[in-house]
Amino acid sequence: xxxxxxxxxxxxxxxxxxxxxxxxxxxxxxxxxxxxxxxxxxxxxxxxxxxxxxxxxxxxxxxxxxxxxxxxxxxxxxxxxxxxxxxxxxxxxxxxxxxxxxxxxxxxxxxxxxxxxxxxxxxxxxxxxxxxxxxxxxxxxxxxxxxxxxxxxxxxxxxxxxxxxxxxxxxxxxxxxxxxxxxxxxxxxxxxxxxxxxxxxxxxxxxxxxxxxxxxxxxxxxxxxxxxxxxxxxxxxxxxxxxxxxxxxxxxxxxxxxxxxxxxxxxxxxxxxxxxxx
Numbered sequence: 563x564x565x566x567x568x569x570x571x572x573x574x575x576x577x578x579x580x581x582x583x584x585x586x587x588x589x590x591x592x593x594x595x596x597x598x599x600x601x602x603x604x605x606x607x608x609x610x611x612x613x614x615x616x617x618x619x620x621x622x623x624x625x626x627x628x629x630x631x632x633x634x635x636x637x638x639x640x641x642x643x644x645x646x647x648x649x650x651x652x653x654x655x656x657x658x659x660x661x662x663x664x665x666x667x668x669x670x671x672x673x674x675x676x677x678x679x680x681x682x683x684x685x686x687x688x689x690x691x692x693x694x695x696x697x698x699x700x701x702x703x704x705x706x707x708x709x710x711x712x713x714x715x716x717x718x719x720x721x722x723x724x725x726x727x728x729x730x731x732x733x734x735x736x737x738x739x740x741x742x743x744x745x746x747x748x749x750x751x752x753x754x755x756x757x758x759x760x761x762x763x764x765x766x767x768x769x770x771x772x773x774x775x776x777x778x779x780x781x782x783x784x785x786x787x788x789x790x791x792x793x794x795x796x797x798x799x800x801x802x803x804x805x806x807x808x809x810x811x812x813x814x815x816x817x818x819x820x821x822x823x824x825x826x827x828x829x830x831x832x833x834x835x836x837x838x839x840x
Contacts, residue, residue: 602668615674618671619669620667623655623667689793691761713793716741726738769838782814795830
């Protein structure tokens with residue numbers, strides 16, 4: 563097996579990228595072309611590879627070298643013939659918090675470059691915009707719903723959680739690599755007014771998901787008739803900003819029963835994606 567490196571010490575510097583670099587260090591905002599993300603489990607790694615992501619290094623339980631991760635190693639070698647494969651005994655890997663949840667493999671990969679909003683949305687009909695969604699689990703779940711229910715692209719506002727952080731990638735089951743996404747703006751000042759103006763210039767009507775009285779129901783036929791629709795979902799707890807709602811073409815409500823005040827943003831996103839993509 564090419565470039566197989568046995569790791570016997572959890573403190574080995576080769577493991578820094580997997581266990582000791584912070585999310586900000588992995589993103590490397592000052593030099594985005596050097597950014598890294600971590601994919602966990604053979605299933606997620608394979609989806610990332612199929613989407614064109616480039617591997618940097620793999621960490622695995624040495625007992626799986628001839629089994630569950632063999633196919634992954636072959637695929638990684640096709641893209642990067644000399645990439646390192648770090649293998650360790652389970653006793654060493656047990657020091658890595660949560661490693662058991664990864665099903666035996668972690669892969670450090672190069673962050674893909676992001677397209678512009680205009681490039682991403684040129685041919686899209688239904689897109690999701692995530693405003694300041696902070697929880698990585700919700701981000702991952704939203705991407706999984708977006709992939710499953712036919713959303714063409716996802717836009718994230720400048721202060722939204724990183725879709726390529728480890729937990730978001732894991733929760734999405736790799737679907738974050740199947741739905742194209744990009745950021746709509748670089749600073750908080752770029753959203754909502756400037757961002758919504760960009761969407762309008764691309765032909766999109768905007769639908770703010772909010773529980774207010776001055777709304778249309780999510781099954782309103784006008785929404786389905788829109789040729790291009792941007793479904794905008796807000797942060798946990800507070801929901802969308804008032805300025806965002808005011809700038810949108812529609813304010814849309816999912817009717818609630820039994821006095822329930824709201825749905826989790828990931829659940830609300832799934833309902834909206836299903837209803838508005840049919």
